[in-house]
Every structure is written in structure tokens, then in C-alpha cells.
Ligand code: NAP
């Protein structure tokens with residue numbers, strides 16, 4: 001065997017829980033350590049250690065990511081009542097991903113991993129579509145009210161109060177007036193619903209910058225869509241900020257990279273996406289991203305083949321698989337059964353992080369290794385060797401479902 005590849009700066013490594021924690025160790029042992037003198041700063045985000053450190057492990061890992069710039073994360077349990085009992089936790093810790101996201105102020109990009117035999121349901125799609133969802137505000141941080149019975153004749157205003165006390169009121173809707181004008185139908189159907197939502201200048205700017213950084217790193221076009229013809233202030237502000245950030249900070253780098261940024265209406269973006277060949281990044285507002293990311297994920301085939309990366313506006317990257325800890329498989333594995341859990345998105349989290357680290361540190365051999373490992377993984381699947389979840393949906397004629405360890409061995413042989 002030839003010499004190991006050396007690294008200059010360490011990756012921030014965040015270990016996790018359950019089946020993905022088990023596979024995490026196998027990936028390092030089978031696919032990484034034989035080739036790389038792997039340098040990581042290790043943080044144990046497994047639930048037991050989060051409990052032991054009062055969640056300091058999560059904070060420290062996020063801060064280290066800010067310092068070093070590239071992290072790779074295993075899936076982690078987000079505690080709920082059952083987990084409180086199962087692990088005897090001191091308290092209900094927040095989701096590590098939410099903690100890390102708020103410290104890095106990042107945007108999450110989800111990209112399907114395409115392999116031979118996995119045919120997207122949309123026949124035009126030849127390359128992955130990455131959804132960038134703005135994960136702050138709008139209806140996810142809103143105040144809502146149901147106005148019926150004694151509130152059915154309410155008048156609803158948006159009241160803006162400045163710190164010096166000056167007030168401005170914008171009428172949202174006057175339910176009483178609507179009823180007087182015959183809006184209620186006499187069968188008690190008066191009143192309705194209202195919603196007040198917000199977003200912030202800082203968050204929209206960060207979102208725009210993260211999307212543009214990510215488009216540059218992938219060398220793919222960036223679309224941003226909203227509904228500024230109807231929402232001429234709110235959505236218009238998103239559009240204006242994107243266009244301004246682009247013009248002020250990114251246009252030259254985009255031109256040099258040969259990629260484009262454009263804004264289009266959400267309806268036009270949906271129609272264009274369906275007819276496209278894929279291979280672009282689609283930045284969406286919070287709700288649009290929530291919906292479109294599920295559509296794109298299922299149209300490309302499988303949650304286990306979905307990679308995810310958190311990108312901060314300063315260009316810090318945290319790579320992970322989009323799936324969770326695969327709890328059901330873990331209980332079977334604990335009981336001594338062999339499982340066929342798909343490690344592909346986890347492998348791609350490592351290759352994404354290693355390639356990024358290699359690019360930042362000018363290590364062509366590290367970047368090259370990451371590319372070879374991705375190619376070997378896809379070639380293994382193309383040769384008909386895969387995990388059970390893929391064998392179920394693969395359209396290859398010759399296919400065989402392997403256990404996770406055999407599948408990793410097959411990739412190692414290919415590599
Ligand atoms: P999950 O771990 O994604 O698994 C849901 C189901 O999807 C599995 O039971 C399995 O189906 C299938 N699946 C997911 N990944 C797979 C893989 N790599 N290979 C094969 N099949 C796969 O979601 P969950 O069961 O809802 O959540 C489990 C734990 O993960 C929870 O504690 C949750 O908090 C955590 N979670 C963490 C993250 C994160 O850290 N990013 C994200 C989501 C959830 P079958 O059992 O039918 O084979």
C-alpha cells in the first residue's frame with residue numbers, strides 16, 4: 001500500500017447516535033484510515049455525552065467549526081419524552097442541529113445523490129436539484145388567531161410601535177364591516193383567521209450570502225424564487241436583498257466561475273424545475289423550501305441518498321447525511337442481527353468535508369481521494385451491490401442486497 005495522504009488542518013468531527021454512530025466508526029476504519037492520516041478534532045455529540053457535558057459538547061463543536069471552517073457530523077437524537085426516559089436525561093436538550101445552525105447562522109442545502117438504477121420520477125431530471133431552504137421566520141415564527149364567536153366581528157390591524165412610541169396602523173381586515181356588507185352568510189359563518197409574521201434584514205442577508213457561497217463552491221446556477229408580484233413589500237424585500245448582495249459581493253466571482261444567478265417568480269420556478277435537467281441550486285423561502293424539499297427528495301428516490309450541508313455566510317461548512325439515526329435498525333443490530341443500513345449519505349458527508357478541507361488547504365491528493373471514494377461508492381451500486389433499501393427501488397436487472405459491512409467492503413475493494 002502506498003503512503004497515507006497527510007492533512008494540514010483537522011476536520012471538526014461530530015460523532016452521533018445509534019446505527020449511524022456504529023456505521024460512522026466502520027466508515028473511518030474501512031474507507032478512510034487505510035488511505036488518509038486522518039486528522040480530526042473529535043466532539044462526541046452522542047446523547048450520553050451531551051447529557052454528561054450539559055450539552056457543552058454541542059456548543060464547543062459549533063464554535064470549533066467557526067474557527068476551523070469545515071465539519072462533518074453524524075446523525076444525533078433530538079430528545080423527546082421517550083428519549084428522556086430511555087437515556088435518563090437531566091433535561092430535554094434542544095436539537096443539536098438547531099443549536100449548531102443558530103451559532104453558525106447558516107442555511108441548509110440538501111442534494112440528492114444519484115446512482116445507476118435509481119431513476120428520478122421526473123424523467124427530465126439528469127442531475128441533482130439542491131434545495132436551499134431559508135430556515136428562519138415567516139409562518140414558522142408567527143402569531144395567529146382564530147376569530148370566531150365573540151371575536152368574529154373583530155377589526156384586525158397591524159400595529160407598528162417605534163421605540164419613541166410613535167405608532168402606525170395598517171388595516172389587515174375588518175371582520176365586522178365584512179359581516180355588515182353581507183360577508184357573513186347568516187348561518188353563523190362570521191369571523192375568520194389572521195396571521196402575523198416577520199423576517200429580519202440580517203437573516204435574509206445571511207441566507208443570500210450562504211446561497212451564493214454554496215453556488216460558487218458547486219459551480220452551479222442559483223435560482224431564487226418568491227412571489228413579489230403579490231407580496232410587493234415582504235417578498236419584494238427578499239428579492240431586493242438577493243439582487244443587491246449579488247451585485248455588491250458576488251457578480252464578479254459568478255462570472256469568473258461561469259455560473260448565473262437569477263430571480264424568478266415561485267410559480268415560474270416550479271414550472272421550469274419540472275422541465276429542467278436539474279443541476280442547479282434553488283433558494284426558497286421557508287415554507288416553499290419545506291414543501292419543495294420533500295417533493296424533490298421523494299422524486300429522486302430515497303432519504304438515505306440525500307446529503308445535507310450547512311453553510312454559513314462566512315463560508316463555514318458542516319456536512320451530514322439528511323437522515324436520522326435509523327433507530328429501528330439500531331435495536332435490531334443491538335439484538336445481534338445484521339442490518340442493511342445504507343451508509344452512502346454518510347460517506348458523502350465525509351467526502352464533502354474532506355474535499356472542502358483539501359481545497360482550502362491546497363491538498364490536491366485529499367480532494368482527489370474524496371472524488372475517488374465517491375466514484376467507488378457509485379460504481380459499487382452500479383455493479384449491482386447495494387443495501388436493501390436501494391435494492392427495493394433500483395431498476396438494475398442484476399442487483400444484490402448486502403449487509404452494511406459487506407457493502408462497505410465492496411466499496412473498499414472498488415476503491
Ligand atoms: P430516520 O433515522 O431517518 O429513519 C426513518 C426510517 O427511514 C428508518 O427506520 C428506515 O426505514 C429509513 N432510513 C433512514 N435512513 C436510512 C438509511 N441510511 N438506510 C436505510 N434506511 C434508512 O428517522 P427517525 O426514525 O424519524 O429518527 C430517528 C432518530 O434520528 C430520532 O431520535 C431523531 O431525533 C433523529 N434525527 C436526527 C437527524 C439529524 O441528526 N440530522 C435527522 C432526523 C432525525 P426502515 O426502518 O423501514 O428500514
Ligand code: MG
Pocket residue numbers: 289290291293294
Ligand atoms: Mg417538509
